[in-house]
Amino acid sequence: xxxxxxxxxxxxxxxxxxxxxxxxxxxxxxxxxxxxxxxxxxxxxxxxxxxxxxxxxxxxxxxxxxxxxxxxxxxxxxxxxxxxxxxxxxxxxxxxxxxxxxxxxxxxxxxxxxxxxxxxxxxxxxxxxxxxxxxxxxxxxxxxxxxxxxxxxxxxxxxxxxxxxxxxxxxxxxxxxxxxxxx
Amino acid sequence: xxxxxxxxxxxxxxxxxxxxxxxxxxxxxxxxxxxxxxxxxxxxxxxxxxxxxxxxxxxxxxxxxxxxxxxxxxxxxxxxxxxxxxxxxxxxxxxxxxxxxxxxxxxxxxxxxxxxxxxxxxxxxxxxxxxxxxxxxxxxxxxxxxxxxxxxxxxxxxxxxxxxxxxxxxxxxxxxxxxxxxxxxxxxxxxxxxxxxxxxxxxxxxxxxxxxxxxxxxxxxxxxxxxxxxxxxxxxxxxxxxxxxxxxxxxxxxxxxxxxxx
Numbered sequence: 001x002x003x004x005x006x007x008x009x010x011x012x013x014x015x016x017x018x019x020x021x022x023x024x025x026x027x028x029x030x031x032x033x034x035x036x037x038x039x040x041x042x043x044x045x046x047x048x049x050x051x052x053x054x055x056x057x058x059x060x061x062x063x064x065x066x067x068x069x070x071x072x073x074x075x076x077x078x079x080x081x082x083x084x085x086x087x088x089x090x091x092x093x094x095x096x097x098x099x100x101x102x103x104x105x106x107x108x109x110x111x112x113x114x115x116x117x118x119x120x121x122x123x124x125x126x127x128x129x130x131x132x133x134x135x136x137x138x139x140x141x142x143x144x145x146x147x148x149x150x151x152x153x154x155x156x157x158x159x160x161x162x163x164x165x166x167x168x169x170x171x172x173x174x175x176x177x178x179x180x181x182x183x
Numbered sequence: 184x185x186x187x188x189x190x191x192x193x194x195x196x197x198x199x200x201x202x203x204x205x206x207x208x209x210x211x212x213x214x215x216x217x218x219x220x221x222x223x224x225x226x227x228x229x230x231x232x233x234x235x236x237x238x239x240x241x242x243x244x245x246x247x248x249x250x251x252x253x254x255x256x257x258x259x260x261x262x263x264x265x266x267x268x269x270x271x272x273x274x275x276x277x278x279x280x281x282x283x284x285x286x287x288x289x290x291x292x293x294x295x296x297x298x299x300x301x302x303x304x305x306x307x308x309x310x311x312x313x314x315x316x317x318x319x320x321x322x323x324x325x326x327x328x329x330x331x332x333x334x335x336x337x338x339x340x341x342x343x344x345x346x347x348x349x350x351x352x353x354x355x356x357x358x359x360x361x362x363x364x365x366x367x368x369x370x371x372x373x374x375x376x377x378x379x380x381x382x383x384x385x386x387x388x389x390x391x392x393x394x395x396x397x398x399x400x401x402x403x404x405x406x407x408x409x410x411x412x413x414x415x416x417x418x419x420x421x422x423x424x425x426x427x428x429x430x431x432x433x434x435x436x437x438x439x440x441x442x443x444x445x
Contacts, residue, residue, distance in 0.1 A: 008259075009256075011258065011259050014256045014257070014258060014259065015258075017255075017256040018253075018256050021256075022252065022256065023347075023425045023428045023429050023432075024347075024425065025244045025249055025425075026241050026242065026243050026244050026419075026421050026422055026425060027241055027348070028244070029242060029243075029244035029245075029248065030240075030241045030242045033242060043245065043248050046252070047248070047251065050252045050255060050256075051255065054255060054256060063346075064346045064347075065347075066346065066347050066348055067346070111227075112227060114223075114226045114227045114229075114230040115230070117227060117230040117234055118231075118233050118234055119234075120238075121238075122238045125234055125235065125238040125239065126238070126239075129239070141239070143200065144232070144235045144236070144239060144372075145235075145239050145240065145241055146241070146348065147372060148348075149200075149202065150197075150200070165193045165196060166189075166193060168196055168200075169192050169193050169195075169196045172196065172228060172231055173192075175231055175235075176227050176231050179231065179234065180227065
């Protein structure tokens with residue numbers, strides 16, 4: 001999908017964007033910030049996503065504007081990756097094939113401590129999330145920061161609900177292991 | 184359904200996320216009750232959820248970005264009739280706007296807090312402290328609305344914002360300045376939002392939702408169709424403001440006096 005330069009979005013498209021997309025700008029920015037890992041790139045991604053959203057045909061009724069905007073942001077982020085960080089996408093592709101079940105703690109390892117997990121500070125939480133492979137990270141963020149349902153995440157990321165569930169379970173298992181291990 | 188470890192893990196996650204229906208949730212809860220190791224796993228997941236809720240909430244978009252994005256979608260042109268005036272008086276209007284904004288801000292700072300707004304914030308705090316934020320607990324507006332209607336003379340606006348990420352939790356009745364005022368309670372992650380509706384006699388807050396802070400709580404108030412609406416929460420101010428915008432848009436479609444969508 002390309003932006004046709006010089007084609008200004010019409011009044012209807014603008015009004016619709018103001019009413020349906022603009023109220024969810026914080027959600028969009030949060031998602032972009034987690035995917036990109038920093039604020040500057042997040043702003044670029046959101047701006048790009050909003051341009052795309054504005055170009056969308058205003059005739060089509062969107063069932064759920066918030067989930068739709070987040071989907072556009074997610075796709076804009078992947079486009080941005082392809083241009084600026086192709087290596088990140090190569091790594092993301094292989095995440096699902098990792099055979100080691102993270103979080104399935106071996107019997108010898110001590111079980112992570114729930115109190116320790118709950119007391120994790122912001123820096124530890126950020127680091128643990130940043131270390132997640134991209135497919136797991138985006139699923140976790142859409143669920144925990146944006147509050148999307150499984151079905152909405154499945155539509156936004158273009159994978160079946162079963163995949164969303166297993167990604168989410170594995171993302172959480174990885175975080176539990178990281179945050180619950182007394183360092 | 185296989186009960187191997189992996190699918191059980193998915194079910195635990197689905198229970199945590201509120202994605203199971205009553206029957207499914209009951210089954211998983213029973214399994215948790217019978218198996219201490221499983222219970223321990225679930226406790227760890229809940230602990231993780233708490234840590235995440237504390238540290239990765241939605242982050243407010245930077246003001247500069249918000250302005251740029253809003254500018255992208257500004258209305259194209261004013262009607263020709265107004266255009267000439269606009270060009271002629273542009274700078275004067277801008278100056279007036281600035282002055283008004285400055286004055287508004289000044290007035291906001293200088294006036295004592297509105298007694299009704301203060302009472303609404305206290306009611307919200309009381310609901311949070313008591314752990315009983317609602318008199319009627321239901322995520323279904325078709326349950327909450329009739330319940331309120333049975334106790335009040337005027338129908339309350341109840342909108343469904345679940346798909347926008349603000350599911351309804353229920354409703355209650357607060358006493359504001361000696362009058363019964365219906366209050367809806369919505370949820371955002373671990374935060375509760377109270378929206379209190381003041382009747383026809385209430386003051387005019389203006390059409391645009393406006394933000395103020397009271398006792399550290401962000402409060403957004405606006406008026407529509409002769410009703411005053413006041414939303415309060417411990418959310419980030421920007422998030423509460425988006426909630427108010429969404430509520431106002433949805434309420435506008437519900438109210439009898441609302442203009443029909445073309």
